[in-house]
Amino acid sequence: MTSNFVVYRDGEYTTSWISHANAEKIADHLQETKKFDVLGATDIKNWMEDVISKGTKNTVVVFAQDVAPDTVFEYIVSSQDDGIHNTVFDNIGATALIRQYLDRGGRVVWIGDLPFAYQGKSGTKKVEQLQNANKNAYRTDLRGSSINVLSVIPIFSCAPRRSVKITKEGRKIGLKTVWSSIRPITTETGIIPRWAVKYIRPIMPYAMRGEFVEPLAKTEALISKAQIKYDKRGICNRIKRFFSERVAGIEIGKDGIGLDLSENSKKKEEPKLRYFEEYTSAWFKNFNKEEPNSGFVRIWDFSPSVITESMKGELYQVATYGIK
Secondary structure, eight states: OOOSEEEEOOTTSOBSSSOHHHHHHHHHHHHHTTOOEEEOHHHHHHHHHHHHHHOOTTOEEEESSSSEETTTSOOOEEEEEOSSOEEEEEOOSTTSHHHHHHHTTOEEEEOSSOTTSSEEOTTOOBHHHHTTSOTTTOOSOOTTHHHHHHOOEEEEEEEESSOOEEOHHHHHTTOOOOOOOSSOEEOOOSSSOGGGHHHHTTTOTTSSTTTTEEEEEEEEEEEEEESSOOOOOSHHHHHHHHHHTTEEEEEEETTEEEEEEOSOTTSOOSSOEEEEEEEEEEEEEOSOTTOTTOEEEEOOOSOOSOOOHHHHHHHHHHHHTTOO
16 A cells, blocks of 8 residues: 655656756655655556545655656647647646645645746656657746646746745744755735734735745845746835846856846836845645645755755655644
């Protein structure tokens, strides 16, 4: 019988910032010392379908590789070509098996690259290889998928100002490792001051965009950009936008950071650069109110060169916190 605690690891499938060597170390540790079952792409699909049918309570899947396989992150694109129009419909939200697992009360722990940035495929071990896999049938770069699957807004941090600051909640569940964040999310709206949140939430529970995201670690960035337009209110942010909206792009080379000025400073360009903002680097999001311990746990949004023994133990603590 398969355990309620499993780790996804498949050497024949894609990984991104988490190398296959590090993924193997993580899977071996969770299997040998923590009694997790190691499941490949096909087995993780069967496991999810089984626990959705029988009950997801107190189940956890840790992704040792930071690319979800097409067995649980499926149905990316359907195309319609009637000879006149060539329409592509994205279907990367609630229909994905992994999102249904979250909706039913399962827990997913994710490390490394942006969640669902790519769709893993058998026989491709690196994301670069995906560019040559079924070009006509699939999008391989799916960076909008975090919005569709998880309803979070990713931020691309080009220059982290300092390492992350672990929150009280992050320390509570066992988060200890400090890193420089490069794929955080935004959980601010600019509508409600932080000090007022605890007073306003009881009477306006849906007032904040990040209402159901619990920050576990936060970061600040010198230069960042969002995938969608997102403007905070206030005179300071208006000043920032006054300058940032006049920048078309950035280039980091041997001579430093170069900024290209846009031809039309009033033109609305996406994404826009952001300056000196605070973002959420590690977070927890619940998808099922009836199972408050279930949800998506995202930590370590960087590419670790070394997975230490301390990190292995930390990953286990985070994955199993609050679950029997």
